[in-house]
Amino acid sequence: MAPSLSEPFSDSSVLIDFVINQGNGVKGLSEMGLKALPKQYIQPLEERMCMTNVQAQESIPIIDMSNPNDLEVEKSICEAASKWGFFQIVNHDVPVEVLENVKDATYKFFGLAAEVKNKYSKEHSLSNNVRFGTSFTPQAEKALEWKDYLSLFYVSEEEAFALWPSVCREQVLDYMRKSEVVIKQLLKVLMKGLNVNEIDETKESLLMGSMRTNLNYYPKCPNPELTVGVGRHSDVSTLTILLQDEIGGLFVRGNDGDNWIHVPPIKGSLVINVGDALQIMSNGKYKSVEHRVVANGSNNRISVPIFVNPRPSDMIGPLPELIENGEKPIYKQVLYSDYVKHFFRKAHDGKKTVAFAEL
Numbered sequence: 001m002a003p004s005l006s007e008p009f010s011d012s013s014v015l016i017d018f019v020i021n022q023g024n025g026v027k028g029l030s031e032m033g034l035k036a037l038p039k040q041y042i043q044p045l046e047e048r049m050c051m052t053n054v055q056a057q058e059s060i061p062i063i064d065m066s067n068p069n070d071l072e073v074e075k076s077i078c079e080a081a082s083k084w085g086f087f088q089i090v091n092h093d094v095p096v097e098v099l100e101n102v103k104d105a106t107y108k109f110f111g112l113a114a115e116v117k118n119k120y121s122k123e124h125s126l127s128n129n130v131r132f133g134t135s136f137t138p139q140a141e142k143a144l145e146w147k148d149y150l151s152l153f154y155v156s157e158e159e160a161f162a163l164w165p166s167v168c169r170e171q172v173l174d175y176m177r178k179s180e181v182v183i184k185q186l187l188k189v190l191m192k193g194l195n196v197n198e199i200d201e202t203k204e205s206l207l208m209g210s211m212r213t214n215l216n217y218y219p220k221c222p223n224p225e226l227t228v229g230v231g232r233h234s235d236v237s238t239l240t241i242l243l244q245d246e247i248g249g250l251f252v253r254g255n256d257g258d259n260w261i262h263v264p265p266i267k268g269s270l271v272i273n274v275g276d277a278l279q280i281m282s283n284g285k286y287k288s289v290e291h292r293v294v295a296n297g298s299n300n301r302i303s304v305p306i307f308v309n310p311r312p313s314d315m316i317g318p319l320p321e322l323i324e325n326g327e328k329p330i331y332k333q334v335l336y337s338d339y340v341k342h343f344f345r346k347a348h349d350g351k352k353t354v355a356f357a358e359l
């Protein structure tokens with residue numbers, strides 16, 4: 001039974017039951033037309049976005065990928081990855097209709113009835129590789145985040161056909177397939193910037209041996225200033241390729257450490273960011289930068305990140321080529337699945353995950 005408007009969720013077990021156990025998510029809360037944000041979503045003051053900390057004059061680089069092997073383009077990719085950890089690419093090879101189709105499919109998935117989406121929840125999903133959820137890690141969070149997601153870990157086309165929701169399966173697979181060219185172009189350039197000039201099969205697998213695509217849904221929120229869409233974090237990937245819609249709300253930590261920079265939506269562009277695995281493998285040259293998403297009081301928002309990762313069974317650490325060149329390692333070798341489990345078992349806490357690999 002849905003809770004009544006006059007008795008909103010003062011009892012947390014009622015909220016958890018409605019949002020998590022019944023699969024209504026925050027989308028279900030948003031669609032009830034609540035007048036006030038349930039207290040479980042109220043973030044401590046220091047985690048709320050304060051507009052005085054936004055640096056409106058700054059922006060992350062926008063890189064034209066028409067000629068990816070042009071030396072100036074290569075230089076701007078490596079500089080952006082070292083200085084900002086984030087950049088947007090335009091004129092890349094991923095067709096605009098592939099991007100539009102995956103956005104439509106995201107709306108289709110979240111438009112399904114709660115009972116249907118709930119078949120993919122941690123409790124009911126037939127596989128750990130397919131997971132519908134809400135917030136980030138609700139069991140570890142003091143305050144919940146205003147986001148629902150579907151997370152799809154790619155193993156094979158056969159598995160995707162058997163297990164992924166049919167309303168979005170083809171569109172996500174197509175988005176992943178078509179993004180592979182640009183992912184390889186970027187990794188080749190980034191490796192060249194480290195003087196790693198050959199990407200053999202083993203290295204390619206270490207850099208991009210596994211991929212996970214998330215469909216993120218941030219519904220319209222009452223009192224958006226009191227909560228977050230996604231709290232401060234860095235990704236644990238090698239690289240993340242992020243498609244966002246036209247609403248905006250993604251902020252990246254500026255390189256002076258205190259301020260936040262908005263990532264404005266640009267039609268047809270993709271946002272690229274360095275994840276912790278690449279920061280570790282590059283021995284700190286490329287930076288995985290903290291970012292967060294604000295909640296929105298007027299619009300629903302979606303985004304579709306592809307997390308390009310090592311394989312769970314890979315050991316990651318500074319690349320041997322860097323150490324052979326005389327660099328002192330600042331990270332140890334860690335099993336990538338241990339690193340990711342450490343990330344998923346705690347609430348978002350900015351850049352703290354990487355301490356797991358520090359020497």
Ligand SMILES: COc1cc(/C=C/C(=O)SCCNC(=O)CCNC(=O)[C@H](O)C(C)(C)COP(=O)(O)OP(=O)(O)OC[C@H]2O[C@@H](n3cnc4c(N)ncnc43)[C@H](O)[C@@H]2OP(=O)(O)O)ccc1O
Binds near residue numbers: 230
């Ligand atoms: C969801 O909101 C997010 C997500 C992000 C993600 C940013 C990234 O960079 S994702 C890239 C993740 N990397 C990979 O997918 C690498 C390859 N995969 C793995 O290494 C493994 O699949 C695994 C993720 C480590 C899971 O390993 P497994 O041995 O099967 O162990 P489990 O028991 O299933 O999971 C361990 C632990 O993690 C939780 N968890 C697993 N998958 C997810 C998921 N997709 N989303 C959320 N949480 C997940 C799981 O519940 C377990 O926790 P327990 O407490 O139950 O033990 C960035 C920002 C966001 O807001």
Ligand SMILES: O=C(O)CCC(=O)C(=O)O
Binds near residue numbers: 291
């Ligand atoms: O929605 C966004 O713009 C970013 C989401 C994000 O940071 C993530 O899923 O890791």
Ligand SMILES: [Fe+2]
Binds near residue numbers: 234291
């Ligand atoms: Fe992220």
